[in-house]
Amino acid sequence: MNTPASSTPTHPLDEALALAPQAGDGASAARVFAGAPHAAYDNMVGPFGGASAAQMLQAVLLHPDRLGDPVALTIxxxxxxxxxxxxxxxxPARTNRSTQHWVMRMTQADAQGAEHTVLTATAVTAVRRSTWSATDAPAPEAPAPEQIPRAPHSGMVRWIERYDMRPLAGAFPAQWDGQEADSLSRMWVRDEPPRPLDFASLTALSDAFFPRIWRRRATPTxxxxxxxxxxxxxxxxxxxxVGTGHLQAQASAQVFYNGFFDQSGLLWGPAGQLLATTHQIVYYKE
Amino acid sequence: MNTPASSTPTHPLDEALALAPQAGDGASAARVFAGAPHAAYDNMVGPFGGASAAQMLQAVLLHPDRLGDPVALTIxxxxxxxxxxxxxxxxPARTNRSTQHWVMRMTQADAQGAEHTVLTATAVTAVRRSTWSATDAPAPEAPAPEQIPRAPHSGMVRWIERYDMRPLAGAFPAQWDGQEADSLSRMWVRDEPPRPLDFASLTALSDAFFPRIWRRRATPTxxxxxxxxxxxxxxxxxxxxVGTGHLQAQASAQVFYNGFFDQSGLLWGPAGQLLATTHQIVYYKE
Structure with a gap:
């Protein structure tokens, strides 16, 4: 029993993930959930994309017909x-014996009440079996998180405060001097305050890198x-x-071409296990 | 004018991409296209996935409201x-000033005529502007395609005949001896017969690697x-x-875990320009 006197405060990510199931029309397996961005994950305009991605996955995790755990997510x-x-x-667009394919969409109402699409997504969930396994991308050697100071996080956009980030390589540019560098960054990262890792938080963490082009060009873009x-x-x-341990996270870009660059990321657990691989394509202006 | 006497044969990929627009209900911007897998791209069961992916993108390319060229595709x-x-x-789920977001779905009818989802997809198209650009993943040095013999292609599944593949590294396992190797393969590859590169064929080429786990384990899986x-x-x-030139294509896996492995690929043009980066998650049985 939680009572106001004895309960610990709810984590802001859990508040963001508390979507409300809406009454369905009963005609299909689609379910509707209502929610809102959480102020603790504010970005420059609107919410941190990782928090929105976690909310989209949460709609799958809350769906009563879900089969298995997330294997793939595209937002x-x-x-x-x-x-x-x-x-x-x-x-759930298709349910097989051990895999399930999901289609998701987030809409928001305009001033006239008409709903407009702001996010589209697909996901795959699956019941995993124990098989031969191997990791060919081991975690790089790194000093322990306690040995690395937390990166500056106050006076920036608010969602940065929600992550304990400890740069290992390729830190945020110290000055915007247009000095071209490689695009690789590595860091220790975990939720702040600490929160046991789950699929939703791992999704948000996959978007917690600063833009590769800022590292590559040291030019505000x-x-x-x-x-x-x-x-x-x-x-x-x-x-x-993993629990509340730090993840080692790495991101780099392969190509920047006429307005769009890619990002490839890896997230390892404290013991070096590869937990997630992630990819983005990102618009840039000039 | 094409006449039987003077015309060159239609390329099988163009035949596969000749989707037929269906009369819409006029109520939404969604359009329906009818098509079928092409026998020239037969796989062990049903069609080569790359050909199906190209057909899904083709529905976007044929849509009368399309804005710009493909930037991202997930199938x-x-x-x-x-x-x-x-x-x-x-x-077209959302149309902005210079980007457009697409949702696609392929269905097939069962014996009773009910339509079932077999593929889901999303895509982004965009009008590109000329910007600062850079490639951080240059094409590896390689001998010219003419110096490398074409890989064996007869007596295998039929779609293999549709690609001129010239292995540069990590060739198809010569024997299934369970000898673990790295998961990296590189090859020259182009359509066979040659066909000028477009977004649909580049999509299909992105799926033309043999499964990484076969290379990694040399075990039929x-x-x-x-x-x-x-x-x-x-x-x-x-x-x-690029025209009909060979692409240099590379693929490798990062992790194999309890039934699913990933694949990261890069495709460069003959002059070394990075044309596409691609990622997969693949089910494996044991």
Missing amino acids: NFAAAVSNAPFQIVAE PIGTVSMTVYFHVDAAGLAA | NFAAAVSNAPFQIVAE PIGTVSMTVYFHVDAAGLAA
């Missing part, structure tokens, strides 16, 4: 999400993620083994 | 596509791609510069 940032209520529709994919390589036992 | 292989007619619905993403880094001028 398309179709328009700026505003700090206003939204609806997410999650539909307007950007916006257009599409993000996360592949999950972990099950419930693996998540439990 | 989810929800169920086995059968060698039977299909319908693709392509909907049942597999099936679950989800594939392609990011395009080329415009019409860049496609024209």
